[in-house]
Amino acid sequence: xxxxxxxxxxxxxxxxxxxxxxxxxxxxxxxxxxxxxxxxxxxxxxxxxxxxxxxxxxxxxxxxxxxxxxxxxxxxxxxxxxxxxxxxxxxxxxxxxxxxxxxxxxxxxxxxxxxxxxxxxxxxxxxxxxxxxxxxxxx
Amino acid sequence: xxxxxxxxxxxxxxxxxxxxxxxxxxxxxxxxxxxxxxxxxxxxxxxxxxxxxxxxxxxxxxxxxxxxxxxxxxxxxxxxxxxxxxxxxxxxxxxxxxxxxxxxxxxxxxxxxxxxxxxxxxxxxxxxxxxxxxxxxxxxxxxxxxxxxxxxxxxxxxxxxxxxxxxxxxxxxxxxxxxxxxxxxxxxxxxxxxxxxxxxxxxxxxxxxxxxxxxxxxxxxxxxxxxxxxxxxxxxxxxxxxxxxxxxxxxxxxxxxxxxxxxxxxxxxxxxxxxxxxxxxxxxxxxxxxxxxxxxxxxxxxxxxxxxxxxxxxxxxxxxxxxxxxxxxxxxxxxxxxxxxxxxxxxxxxxxxxxxxxxxxxxxxxxxxxxxxxxxxxxxxxxxxxxxxxxxxxxxxxxxxxxxxxxxxxxxxxxxxxxxxxxxxxxxxxxxxxxxxxxxxxxxxxxxxxxxxxxxxxxxxxxxxxxxxxxxxxxxxxxxxxxxxxxxxxxxxxxxxxxxxxxxxxxxxxxxxxxxxxxxxxxxxxxxxxxxxxxxxxxxxxxxxxxxxxxxxxxxxxxxxxxxxxxxxxxxxxxxxxxxxxxxxxxxxxxxxxxxxxxxxxxxxxxxxxxxxxxxxxxxxxxxxxxxxxxxxxxxxxxxxxxxxxxxxxxxxxxxxxxxxxxx
Ligand SMILES: Cc1cc2nc3c(=O)[nH]c(=O)nc-3n(C[C@H](O)[C@H](O)[C@H](O)COP(=O)(O)OP(=O)(O)OC[C@H]3O[C@@H](n4cnc5c(N)ncnc54)[C@H](O)[C@@H]3O)c2cc1C
Ligand code: SF4
Ligand code: SF4
Numbered sequence: 001x002x003x004x005x006x007x008x009x010x011x012x013x014x015x016x017x018x019x020x021x022x023x024x025x026x027x028x029x030x031x032x033x034x035x036x037x038x039x040x041x042x043x044x045x046x047x048x049x050x051x052x053x054x055x056x057x058x059x060x061x062x063x064x065x066x067x068x069x070x071x072x073x074x075x076x077x078x079x080x081x082x083x084x085x086x087x088x089x090x091x092x093x094x095x096x097x098x099x100x101x102x103x104x105x106x107x108x109x110x111x112x113x114x115x116x117x118x119x120x121x122x123x124x125x126x127x128x129x130x131x132x133x134x135x136x137x138x139x
Numbered sequence: 140x141x142x143x144x145x146x147x148x149x150x151x152x153x154x155x156x157x158x159x160x161x162x163x164x165x166x167x168x169x170x171x172x173x174x175x176x177x178x179x180x181x182x183x184x185x186x187x188x189x190x191x192x193x194x195x196x197x198x199x200x201x202x203x204x205x206x207x208x209x210x211x212x213x214x215x216x217x218x219x220x221x222x223x224x225x226x227x228x229x230x231x232x233x234x235x236x237x238x239x240x241x242x243x244x245x246x247x248x249x250x251x252x253x254x255x256x257x258x259x260x261x262x263x264x265x266x267x268x269x270x271x272x273x274x275x276x277x278x279x280x281x282x283x284x285x286x287x288x289x290x291x292x293x294x295x296x297x298x299x300x301x302x303x304x305x306x307x308x309x310x311x312x313x314x315x316x317x318x319x320x321x322x323x324x325x326x327x328x329x330x331x332x333x334x335x336x337x338x339x340x341x342x343x344x345x346x347x348x349x350x351x352x353x354x355x356x357x358x359x360x361x362x363x364x365x366x367x368x369x370x371x372x373x374x375x376x377x378x379x380x381x382x383x384x385x386x387x388x389x390x391x392x393x394x395x396x397x398x399x400x401x402x403x404x405x406x407x408x409x410x411x412x413x414x415x416x417x418x419x420x421x422x423x424x425x426x427x428x429x430x431x432x433x434x435x436x437x438x439x440x441x442x443x444x445x446x447x448x449x450x451x452x453x454x455x456x457x458x459x460x461x462x463x464x465x466x467x468x469x470x471x472x473x474x475x476x477x478x479x480x481x482x483x484x485x486x487x488x489x490x491x492x493x494x495x496x497x498x499x500x501x502x503x504x505x506x507x508x509x510x511x512x513x514x515x516x517x518x519x520x521x522x523x524x525x526x527x528x529x530x531x532x533x534x535x536x537x538x539x540x541x542x543x544x545x546x547x548x549x550x551x552x553x554x555x556x557x558x559x560x561x562x563x564x565x566x567x568x569x570x571x572x573x574x575x576x577x578x579x580x581x582x583x584x585x586x587x588x589x590x591x592x593x594x595x596x597x598x599x600x601x602x603x604x605x606x607x608x609x610x611x612x613x614x615x616x617x618x619x620x621x622x623x624x625x626x627x628x629x630x631x632x633x634x635x636x637x638x639x640x641x642x643x644x645x646x647x648x649x650x651x652x653x654x655x656x657x658x659x660x661x662x663x664x665x666x667x668x669x670x671x672x673x674x675x676x677x678x679x680x681x682x683x684x685x686x687x688x689x690x691x692x693x694x695x696x697x698x699x700x701x702x703x704x705x706x707x708x709x710x711x712x713x714x715x716x717x718x719x720x721x722x723x724x725x726x727x728x729x730x731x732x733x734x735x736x737x738x739x740x741x742x743x744x745x746x747x748x749x750x751x752x753x754x755x756x757x758x759x760x761x762x763x764x765x766x767x768x769x770x771x772x773x774x775x776x777x778x779x780x781x782x783x784x785x786x787x788x789x790x791x792x793x794x795x796x797x798x799x800x801x802x803x
Contacts, residue, residue, distance in 0.1 A: 025272060
């Protein structure tokens with residue numbers, strides 16, 4: 001298990017522009033430190049992310065994918081986040097088909113004021129992925 | 140296109156570390172970048188009517204990306220090896236120019252971007268600095284000044300999401316910054332210019348509901364010079380206030396107080412009043428709504444640019460509460476007002492008001508806000524008109540005259556005991572003054588005006604007795620009187636009070652047909668059935684759907700002052716696009732490829748804004764003026780026939796791929 005200690009998981013995150021991306025920004029303005037294992041892709045709404053994008057990332061070498069949207073009721077586009085939530089169920093099923101652990105995909109609601117929550121989610125997920133080991137698709 | 144949808148100003152930022160505005164001379168970094176020519180000071184503007192100087196440099200297919208990596212003083216430079224990121228950026232495909240800036244958003248930083256676009260014939264620009272939420276508009280406007288379409292710009296956030304959150308690991312932070320820059324560059328290569336479409340706005344409003352809110356809105360819109368169609372389903376204008384007797388002790392009666400509003404609306408040349416009418420159909424989007432108004436079976440098509448919803452609220456009927464419907468002298472606040480207005484109040488001396496009947500955790504969860512003030516108003520009315528009430532006025536009756544037309548029409552539907560058990564005892568003026576008790580769970584007399592009446596009520600010795608939800612008062616007929624038994628919270632004992640009349644303060648509730656209208660307009664209702672605005676705090680009278688607004692009790696309990704203010708607010712919100720004459724549609728919107736679309740309609744169902752419709756050819760079509768660019772349609776289309784401009788799957792995939800494979 002020597003190798004596992006050196007393994008640094010890589011997380012691809014889709015953050016909605018209005019809440020979660022702003023929440024991640026707030027973590028920055030508040031100087032809340034979290035592990036540098038995450039790479040953010042900004043989207044307008046969590047509801048715009050096609051499940052294929054998630055599966056694609058996970059099968060192309062990401063150890064985890066994090067999807068963040070506004071809390072239910074706060075979506076800038078009314079209910080795009082609920083669409084993302086509904087789609088997450090489909091993604092969970094797809095993970096099984098692809099032989100991936102459910103922990104590799106995570107959907108979280110992060111508001112613009114929850115910089116601390118964003119940092120916590122990332123920290124937790126990094127820990128969790130370290131426990132799981134690298135993605136089987138990682139070459 | 141709406142200012143509030145733009146990223147907020149960078150107010151939460153440490154201003155002493157970061158130049159807030161680009162053109163502050165003292166923030167200028169004195170040593171100009173080598174090779175940068177002296178330029179007359181220019182203030183970058185964010186106005187959208189800035190004409191591009193030269194057409195975008197897109198004459199060749201060659202993608203020429205310029206990358207500008209910002210130190211942000213030491214904010215980034217202190218934790219990320221910026222020169223290393225610049226050197227790395229230079230090695231990436233399509234990058235023809237890369238440099239660092241001490242402050243990219245300071246005037247000389249902006250000038251260096253402007254100049255590089257021209258000098259190096261850049262046709263894509265990325266800035267790696269703070270956050271696009273605050274600074275994208277600034278850098279985009281610089282691109283436009285240099286003749287580059289602003290949608291050919293991409294951002295990499297290496298401050299808020301990198302240097303500031305990884306302050307103790309420079310190596311990892313630098314690696315992450317490189318990855319983020321690479322990801323931005325991979326997207327930039329796929330960007331295409333977008334045009335923001337202009338859509339004309341019909342300068343005419345539809346106002347639905349002719350209560351005080353709708354009347355105020357209609358008059359204000361009309362006075363600003365626009366046509367208004369005011370649709371009222373009843374035969375008269377005025378709304379709920381027509382039921383009322385007095386208005387918080389105004390000198391005039393309620394009807395007289397609002398008469399000028401009605402008269403002005405009826406006579407204003409810009410207002411067409413449709414009485415006994417309903418809105419049957421609404422299609423279209425901001426600026427261009429096609430509506431059908433039905434009056435007594437005949438319909439009329441009206442094209443409007445904006446819509447104001449002012450359909451009001453109704454009083455909750457307290458079926459099953461405190462003997463209502465069983466005892467004639469248990470009435471609602473509205474019934475009390477109707478009786479008072481018609482001078483038909485029975486001879487009453489001892490009156491109990493019970494607050495929060497059916498609200499605040501009973502049938503309804505919310506507080507109706509106005510009822511405490513209204514009960515106090517009516518308690519004071521009894522005090523101040525007592526002589527009339529016990530004298531000739533009520534004709535000496537002691538029970539409620541249910542034959543008053545407005546009362547009988549309200550009561551007809553209800554179970555009622557009108558036997559001799561009723562409190563129909565023989566008359567005779569009671570001795571002593573009136574005695575009034577207000578049973579409450581909390582007296583909500585908010586604001587200066589209502590507080591004055593509360594104090595006045597105390598001066599007049601109106602009693603306020605508290606009860607709790609666990610220990611509700613009970614009303615029973617006892618001989619000729621209504622006995623109210625209750626638990627006295629201070630004395631901790633059960634007590635009883637004999638009353639001639641019990642008045643129930645019930646909440647305002649959404650009218651049952653609100654849901655029908657909400658479906659026609661494709662705007663949402665909240666959990667209590669009132670119309671739901673776009674944002675509770677920041678956009679209280681806007682719907683998320685552009686061009687539709689809501690005021691008055693249609694959006695929740697409110698008094699007249701608030702309803703009028705909201706009506707006026709709606710009028711000025713509605714006037715903005717109408718005065719401007721056009722709206723600028725979002726450029727980031729959905730596009731359907733009709734050759735792939737199978738016409739399944741999934742997108743139509745999924746669009747929260749009703750921005751997609753089916754064409755006669757059986758394929759989906761996006762209404763550019765209504766689309767908000769959320770992408771919900773695209774991610775649900777089974778055929779992948781929908782592309783989100785500027786956030787295409789191809790672009791997002793490229794970003795993901797470049798992050799993962801280390802290649803752009
Ligand atoms: C008992 C009582 C006493 C009150 N006393 C006071 C007071 O003293 N002072 C005070 O400031 N406020 C008082 N209020 C509150 C006041 O009545 C409201 O603030 C006011 O009526 C709200 O005006 P509105 O225009 O929003 O709605 P409404 O007055 O309810 O008007 C809505 C109008 O829309 C019409 N309508 C409804 N649906 C449709 C449809 N689908 N199509 C077309 N037309 C439609 C209705 O017929 C009605 O004419 C009192 C309320 C109650 C219940
Ligand atoms: S979901 Fe796709 S295929 Fe179905 S109607 Fe809409 S665009 Fe066409
Ligand atoms: S992107 Fe699609 S779902 Fe979103 S508003 Fe536009 S048409 Fe509707």
